[in-house]
Amino acid sequence: MIRVEPRTAPSRLMKIGVPILSAVIALALAAIPLVFAGAAIGPAYVEMFKGVFGSKFAFSEMLTRATPLIFTGLAAALAFRARLWNIGAEGQLYLGAMAAVAIGTGAVEAPAVILLPLIILFGCMAGAAGMAVPAVLKTRFGADEVVTTLLLNFIILIFLQYMLEGPLKDPMGLGWPQSSPILDQGMLPPLMERMRVHSGLIIALVCAGVAQFMLARSVWGFKLRAVGENAFAARHAGIRVNRTLLSAALVSGALAGMAGVSEVAGLKGYLTSDLSPGFGYTGIVVAMLAGLSPAGVVAAAVFIASVFVGADSMSRAMGVSSYLADLVVSTSLLCVLIGGFFARFRFVRVKVRQRAAS
Amino acid sequence: MTAEKVLALKGLSKTFGPVVANSDVNLDLHRGEVLALLGENGAGKTTLMNMLFGHYMPDAGSVEVADQGGHFRPLQLGHPQAAIAAGIGMVHQHFTLAENLNALDNIMLGAERLSRLRRDRRAAHAKVQKIMLSSGLSAPLDVPVGRLTVGERQRVEILKALYRDVDILVLDEPTAVLTPQEADTLFENIGAMTRDGLSVIFISHKLREVLAFSHRIAVLRHGVKVGEIASKDADERMIARMMVGADTPEPDRPVLAPGAPVLRLEKVSVPGRSRRDSLLRVDLTVHRHEILGIAGISGNGQGALAGVISGMVRPTGGRVFIGDAKIANHHPSTMIDAGVGRIPEDRHRDGIVGAMSVAENMVIERLGDPEVQSRGLLRREAIQSHAEALSTGHDVRGPGTQAPARLLSGGNIQKLILARVFERQPRLILANQPTRGLDMGAAAEVARRLLAARSRGAGVLLISEDLDEILSLSDRILVIHDGELTEADTRDREALGLLMAGEDA
């Protein structure tokens, strides 16, 4: 008879191995929809690979794609560590982008050394505000933050439409619902000539490093982890649970807002309602693949960005729907979840010796 | 009681990982017999009965049950419905009732086929009425179970088993939630039922009741059956020695003059889970060098009392003083800063963060201390060496201070909590069910520490359902009932029992 027993503690190897294995399995399972779409499997994988590693431009495109995912991945990871289910990163991203555009398209006349930090500051504050509301609704009224953050995403998107057709509308945009472009001195400088990858990536990496450090080594991080693991015991020990949740919410929202700033002031230059193809939601998958570790978020973001960029390229080359990327990403989430089970439990074969009846 | 065997457990064994819960246990039960399964906490009594009832699958061994014709048949293990079908019923220590349903629905649960489109509540109601008459046990049937008292819920649990026409009834620590008088009544009813042919096994760790209410006693120790004896041939000392393996001395409680008050509640009102479980304008004082024991059945306000003193629940009225200082902002951190050490009732939920390390759990109440942090960053080496010192000093054993705290045994978790509490030399200690679930060695250690703290000058507020523990450790005793406190000027168990039930002694 096989019995399931909890492991004493998952080894380091397992903690890294499970996400990597999940990623590999999810990629391998992509063969099934490829067959369904009538595409040749080998060449499809080759095209995906080339789409990321085939040229310097391709690689920089991947990094460009990874940048907002690092931000939203960090937002989700930090919140989830506190057991605060922030599903609203998508909306918070747009709040950050709107703030960036409100400040950076001409309302403030200042040189880059002032304007850029100002844009970042207001973008982060806007994102933080977006998560503060659901957090307060949770701590004061017990309203489930999963639903409130989700619904708020829709509200923010509708608000965005209003802003793009009204106060933020570009007077010289030929009537399209888009914002004015951000001033040159408000743009995040690019990292390489003729490539789209920009200094938002550096900011993202710094954020990941700081988050990892703070989570592991600071009192704030300790409290966040304690509240996430067992809010009752944390409270009993004197930790201010609501205060901790609120601060986690603000940081999480700020990071998601930064994703919006990064996209608008680093990549696109102006704001439209399709700025984000779901970065907020994908960030959740990034966080789970990373095992909720900020350092892991960088690796997971790179992987997911590679999948999207690679699948895009393969889609153009072979005519397979680029939704394949979403399939791989969602499959990898389910794999990592199942893998978590194997990391926590192990199978033990037990011999049942039944004494003969007298 | 007859000589006819109705149940035979043969060679049952069970391990959980490295822990051996039961090892090769043989046990027989006869028709009309009341067999007591005695052992200290952790001896394997509940595990054994859980194997009988099908909650656990044994690693080895078998069970045979006599059927209607008296023939022995093997019992299919690992499935409660097989046990129920064989006529075995179990009343669990932690009630298995759905609180959102009324008692009748709880009793009918599992007895009706799920595929049926209609229910026959009337017939079930009639049958339950009959059982209530013949067994002497009654409880309201049409009220959501969540609103019943603990005693009523236990009777529903028993009615549940009787409804299934059981021949063998297993009771797990049935008197833990009853007053001495209620326990007497329960066993009277059980006695009547055994004279009608019911066979009973009851689990207990209380020597007195095991001797008083059973025909035969089987003693378990560390998962092994160490002996069986007819109750009329046994005495307390004999079975206590079988249970623990050695004589256990009573803790030494030197007489001390109480000092200045460390805790004062003045007309304090605290909300609880129900009206009965709340405090209404209570007064209470604990002095230095004193252990004040709060005796009572759970659900009478202990939760609210512990809540307000630990800082977890805000009082709605009255004033709380620690020493001379009035407590203004009620929060666990305020109480910790005021010098209150808290040993929580539910050590897994409130005591430790299971996923964090032992070392982290040891500093969790002192995150602001300069020893623990510097400029907001944790001082990891200091925390580590502090944890090692504390573990050695308080004998906290486990897979190391870096391992997750949930891997520690119950006794060691309690030692961790005690270490954490005592290192701060608190002036008031709130000990809420401090020895629940601990074996006698660990329980004796806790008692020793509380008495030592008392000698050093702390005041201790001891809340316990174990009347013997209260009697052995307390200088003064208050009885709590319906959210009200009454000073007990007697040490007589019967009189205390009446007070616990709300009647005048």
Place this chain on the structure above:
Amino acid sequence: MDILQILLSESFWAASLRIATPLIFGVLGALLCEKSGVLNLGIEGIFVAGAMSGWMAVWLGAGLWGGVLVAAAAGGFFGLIHAILTVPLGLSQHVSGLGVTLFATSVSYFSYRTALPNVSSPPRIEPFRPLDIPVLSDLPFVGPVLFQQTALTWLALLMVVVVWYVMNRTALGVAIKAVGDNPNSVDAQGLSVYGLRIGAVVAGSSLMALGGAFLTMSAFDAFFFGMVNGRGWISIALVIFASWRPGKALLGALLFGAFDALQVRLQTEVGALVPSQVFLAAPYVLSIIALVIVARSADYPRALLTPWFKGQR
């Protein structure tokens, strides 16, 4: 036309019921799952899967009721994934649900795009027609409102009665309510905790999928990307508002549908003064408010979100 006139018009109430229908399916489905103790955040993706698979089945020639069956089966399939991950494996219900939503959505979108790669506008099917019941449809007011709805709306209303009956009048309902409050109570009586929960989640998910099928087979006649647009999440909010009761669930869905129908009509009236986006956002704001008001409900299934493992006491 002022507000009173709108509220008294038949077309308004008919529209309310029509808009409410997918929510009725969604709320009933979520109610079944949650009553047994499992939060199913896969609902949004299951709506998409039901919408796509039902439509596709009809487009491939299965007939309307064939499409309904296929949609229910698709819902059951994705529900089973969620059930296995959360019940016997005991994994995080939040993460599993979100994973199922992402998975079901991407499977649906990919399948649709692969089957129909080169279409400029989405192809259409012949949807359910309003059921014209003789005599009853001619009743004043009630007639056009109730008796000119499609068969799927009738199915939704029937499901309200069925779910109510099962939960309150059958032994199965008692068992489901018990397992959502204290799984040990069910286990100690010889019933299967896993079986009850998995069954409730699969059945609930099939109902959810019908909500999606209504969109493509009754309300509209084609499948659009993004057409579900948060109806799944709104259903989750409405379940809490309904205190997990089928009757209140119907009421909540109807109120919501009425409000949504109202805002469409009000837009044409007051469109100049108030931006249309206020009306568009109103349903979501309303859901959040409803959630906050009823958040600390006494009927919360006690064992919701808590996994149960056999052999651990």
